[in-house]
């Protein structure tokens with residue numbers, strides 16, 4: 604099997620040829636049909652997150668080289684370990700990458716994505732930039748039926764992340780438009796997921812003209828350039844009512860500040876993006892406006908199943924897909940880092 608591995612931060616991925624893994628215990632080997640390239644892969648490649656104020660969160664202690672990135676993997680069940688039950692050879696599946704220790708309070712509650720000892724595929728363990736990926740237990744496989752694995756792969760991260768975040772708005776989603784910061788892979792996916800959830804619509808805020816056009820094509824009510832001198836007023840006008848729901852898929856100091864400024868009484872800002880930075884917060888405004896600032900990180904295996912069930916009924920969210928051969932893994936990361944990708948790159952082995 605081929606795999607494209609990170610052997611040092613900031614270096615091109617290296618192609619390695621390895622023998623196909625033999626599954627032991629409950630392991631299942633999945634033949635990769637599609638591996639999405641996510642912006643988090645760029646952060647992993649760079650080796651850190653920007654915490655703001657010159658501070659960085661390093662991946663150095665979390666990652667063991669060589670690492671095969673790729674946490675948006677879809678494929679077919681290829682080999683089944685002797686103790687793996689309820690799984691069929693050839694079944695089309697997503698590999699849920701959000702795997703925890705299995706023993707802690709969070710894991711036992713089903714929130715493995717919040718485990719303090721993660722075993723995330725493509726982050727802590729080898730992922731999908733390969734011909735084959737090893738999944739530790741069939742409970743992390745989600746059957747996709749007849750869905751195209753290439754188009755379905757991004758559900759594992761961008762789909763799940765936006766679904767789990769939008770769910771946190773609760774019933775307000777059906778009553779009020781969401782202001783969405785960023786129309787990259789996550790932003791375009793969130794528009795499709797919002798439609799599946801019968802949301803009231805979205806006003807997208809994005810600096811890139813091409814991405815604003817894609818957002819409008821994907822059904823946004825309006826797409827606004829935050830660099831316009833009267834951007835905040837344009838956003839308020841486009842929502843046509845007080846801004847109460849904001850989804851920040853960028854996650855920079857600037858977007859967080861804009862979000863906090865825009866929120867009206869009782870509003871909620873959910874931060875998902877990890878671009879980095881910091882913001883000042885006027886503390887009394889938090890209680891006086893009774894606002895909520897909440898983080899959301901990927902989602903649980905159960906939420907991934909919920910999302911896939913919705914997709915089986917509504918169809919996959921329309922999003923530009925850029926299919927590239929597995930051998931293009933390194934250049935795809937480069938393009939994403941430089942902002943050259945519209946929609947989602949999916950590597951096809």
Ligand SMILES: [Zn+2]
Nearest residue numbers: 641643760761
């Ligand atoms: Zn991701």
Ligand SMILES: [Zn+2]
Nearest residue numbers: 704707710718
């Ligand atoms: Zn755990």
